[in-house]
Amino acid sequence: MNAVVTRLAVPDGYAGLLAAVLRDGAGRGEPEWLATRRHGAFDRLRAMGFPTTRAEDWKYTNIRSLLDATFTLPRREPVPEVKSLIPHHLEDENELIFVDGCYAPEHSRFEPESGLHVVSLEDGLRNGDGEALRQRLAESLPGDDSPFVCLNAALSGCGVYVRVDRGVTVSKRIHLLFLTTGLQPGVMVSPRVVVDVGAGAQVRLAQSHIGRSGAAAFTNVVTDLHVGDNANVFYTKVQSEAPEAYHCSFVRSRQAASSVVTLLDFTIGAKLARNDLYAGLDGEGAELHLDGLYAVRGRQLVDHHTTVDHRVPRGLSRQIYKGILNDSARVVFNGKVLVRPGAKLTDGYQINQNLLLSRSATVNTKPQLEIANDDVKCTHGATIGQINEDQVFYLQSRGIAKDAAVAMLSRAFVEDVLFLVHDKPLQESLRALLATYFGK
């Protein structure tokens, strides 16, 4: 038998991108340690290569087409108007807008609040936050060995550093908007988001990736949430990239004792989307609510890999991932719940439910439990099915057209995930975005 190809070489062009990033960084006075970090990450990436479907974590997702594509680095270009790009524009929030991978202060709006520090990565590295940021970036986190996290570390150009002081409740939602306009075809955007939430603080964050149709871009984002004792964080990620786009995302959250984190991953866009998520319950009594909603069609592929890591006693996790598939769309869900040897009194729950609207849609789901402690309660489940014909018939008999009936029932199927979004304006905007999936 021929040797099995288990990894793919880093495309030649990427070295050129790194060189350009380094040159650009040196021109802008990037600190020395950052350049070293970029080199280190790129060397690691080159050593490990990109995975093929022979790798367990990439069993159902082939990234060859992504590696075959040619990408360019973001260029700063003035864009007169971005509002029309934002389908779910929300009032009364702090918005940081990034256009094609560059921070656009002219479009952003931000009202300072005491105890809240928000800086773009670029500014943060130059001003007083540089040291805190350096420490955060130097920390090793689960997922550092992922090739796309390495790629992000090597090439990241834009990003945000959010710090909330101890005991501060931030009143307005902070919305990070990454827009792809299509004006720079094949742009590779590598944002890095670092969030530091002090003990007892409370904050609502949203991170949106939105692309105009025709914008064949590649977004490779890494988001790190560091959540202090008793802190409360609501974080929503919305991915509505262009149908031609590639999207790779790694969200990593570490929670200290008695903190509560609510994460929502909403996916509707991109040709190929890979969402990695690691949630570590590091402090006793931490609580995690992890929800996912996806609606895909055409030849879209969305791949969720989540890990909920119960490391200490009395952790609670609730995970609900639901989605709708149409046409030849494919969904991969691999949800891992780990209970470490000392993590007694853990209460874990996970469910993945899929609704198939077409004959050729495919779901590969693997809800996975790894439990090394006896004093726990863990449950997981997965279902895959189609719409109940009787329900469609009932609605038709009441005079509702078949398409409308199917859309209504599909929306109802995922409604319980939307219902969990306590931030009402955000909930409404997500519902509106979902409506576009049903052609409204």
Place this chain on the structure above:
Amino acid sequence: MPDTMTSTADSYKYGFVTAVEADTIQKGLNEDVIRLISSKKQEPPFLLEFRLKAYRWWLEQVEPRWAHVTFPPIDYQAIRYFSAPKPAKPKLGSLSEVDPEVLATFERLGIPLGEQKRLSGVAVDAVFDSVSVGTTHKEVLAKHGIVFCSFSEAAREHPALVESYLGSVVPFNDNYFAALNSAVFTDGSFVFIPKGVKCPMDLSTYFRINAAETGQFERTLIIAEEGASVSYVEGCTAPMRDENQLHAAVVELIALDDATVKYSTVQNWYPGDQDGKGGIYNFVTKRGRCAGRNSKISWTQVEAGAAITWKYPSVILKGDNSVGEFYSVALTNHCMQADTGTKMIHLGRNTRSTIVSKGIACERSRNSYRGLVRITPGAEGARNYSQCDSMLVGDACEANTFPYIEVGNNTAVVEHEATTSKISAEQLFYLQSRGLDKEAAVSLLVNGFCKDVFKTLPLEFSVEAVRLLEMKLESSVG
């Protein structure tokens, strides 16, 4: 029993060694060994070809390590690939020619082979190390046209049947251990149920590893023709030894139109001592093909022994309306490791499968369920229900669930549920307050937990399985 045997010895009453003269070949594996095995068994040439093909493929492969188990490297050259109790004549005329020691061994294991014991209502094929030593009730079965004999005998007497079905479900290059088995398998059972025949009694094979430094590589092939049905049970034990012994078997089931095959296993190989020394590596490939319409294959397994269990009894649901079932109880204690589950491959229309898996992990053991449910695009109207529950007894054990669900047809309905928890303290307290001691209470609760599986076993084996579990838990609880 020697003094050195510890508490495991109390719970493993099958750990004795029988002193029989054995016909054993040199350690090691090469083409000459394979030719020797083949000639000792007077096999038809196609079988030797099959063995050599498998061996040559195996040589090029790397031992797989993806399972959630750990074990030191296996030295395949340190194994004797053939061991038979002497005076095993080329063909046994009757059981009276079998070494009385061997017969006594089976008596002691509770498997009576003597003709006078045929009232027990189960036909048994007894495999001692590498060969089958006797098959009971052959005449009764022959009247119905049923062939139930050792694999070697089948290869000599029914070569056409063997040639057409051998490797049709588990090809020689299916996986590393199946290839090894295909190269060196020594014996096993062969069952052929002709068209329209319902087998009048349960068929059973009892596998016994006796000799040291051997491996057991048996091969079972069961064919149920149109409308036939059969219930087959296998059991197994081995002496207690400090070395690890490899058991790499292959089981192939074929069910044609309207046929039913029910395959039950009560596995009690020696699991090693309480520190994980010794024990059997149970690396087995079991697969059934529902080839015909309305056919049904049902696996029931009670896995209570072996240092490492690594197997996935599977069903390929090819025929329309065919049914696959998998019921499993896997109990691990001391340092045992189990990575077991099933695969249900839905190809035909309206195919249905049910998976019920109960894992019980005690002490420092590691118990994993790994399963695959694949609904291919052509499997219109397929249905699967899976339930995988794990129970943890002790805070150093591990219970894992790795269910792979691949659905490529929207008319499929697939459900998977899994829970992991410890024994309910309230339930234990309730039973204890009613006067049961802790051990009895745990045993009762575990039995209740496994009931869904036990009730699918043939009656005698169901009783046996309950007793086996109680015995295992005795040393783990309290």
